[in-house]
Amino acid sequence: MTVQLNKSEMQHAIAERVAQELEGPCIVNLGIGIPTLVAEYMTEDNIYLHTENGLLGVTDVDDEAIDPNLVNAGKMPVGEAVGASFFNSSDSFAMIRGGHVDVAILGALQTDENGVIANWAVPGKNIMGVGGAMDLLVGAKKVFVTMSHTSKDGSSKLLKKCTYPITSTRQVDMIFTELAVFKVTDGQLKLVDLMPGVTIEEVREKTEAAFTE
């Protein structure tokens, strides 16, 4: 019998699974949403977090130590790790585009069967923000994507082709959902793990994109 997780539990389960893929020493950039939760599950010491608004060496912060001028890309209060540094936005994105960030963990609205993602705009709505998503996709050595497997109406968000505007032509490296984990190799999705209690039949049923098992 499958245990039904609520939304928050599901997000934490995804974040915990992503954290298992991180091996130090490495520099990781965390996007807004589920990616931010990954930090709670990182066990290795030599993983440094980069945030594009200008800090290398992000840690969490106690309530009493919150500084309104020390935040992450989601404008949430953070702390500074031992060995941290601050820099301007151009230097920060030079690190990103220049291939100096090892892993970017991003949220996505859709992924296609080649590992191309859409995460910044929805057709028919005003396009109001892109932030650093396009830069992270072209520049990070590896890109991990976290997303819910299906939309509210139950339709797959892992599609043959994205129907939303793509964020980059670059194919991501791994996709993590509440149902499964996929690796992308040579533009092909391969199922590498099922989340606890999930069957392969359920993944097949809820995935429009082609994948190998």
Next chain:
Amino acid sequence: MSKIQQDITQALDCIKSGDTVLVGGFGLIGAPLTLIDGLTERDVNELTIVSNNLGESGKGLGILLNQNKIKKGIGSYFTSNRDVGDKYQNGEIELELLPQGTLAESLRAGGAGLGGYYTTTGVGTDLAIGKEEREIDGISYILEKAIRADVALIRAHKADTLGNLVYYKTARNFNPLMATAAKTVIVEVDEIVEAGELNPEEVVTPFIYIDTIVKAQQVLTKEGVVTV
């Protein structure tokens, strides 16, 4: 002549209707809140504002937006102020969306006297439409133009009397770049010290870029924006 100006309104005298103005900050963090507030008091309109966001609803640049003084916004993330969407829907504001790294690099290029640069960011996406694409050593890039402006309003932590600047934590963001990319640069700071008091090794923005220094009267605290 001293660069220090006590009167905020007078400091902003250089801004005319129709100007392009760079405004530092990542949301309200590192935004020159005193200068923005001063600008809301001035009779200028049709401004083109270059800033990562247009403030938050009714805060920072959001006040200027609600006064209909902004003709066009150039930035990377307008989502943080829902009023921008409403104005855009009603045709009251033009918007130009740039990836955050492109916005930063275009300012850097503008300040460094370059016309533009080629970047991989955005290639093959809707934000590349209308931009020159070029292959260099087998990699596709798009041409992004530099950004230069009439005036920059920026925020730093400390200035010395010459205008050398140091910043504070993640309030640095776009400010040092904007300091280089406008004809007139006005900085607001928490503290002004004598020349010689800042360690030359730690100066982030050398005084060559700075025209006017004012003391911050509106600061971001845990409790929100307060007047000091």
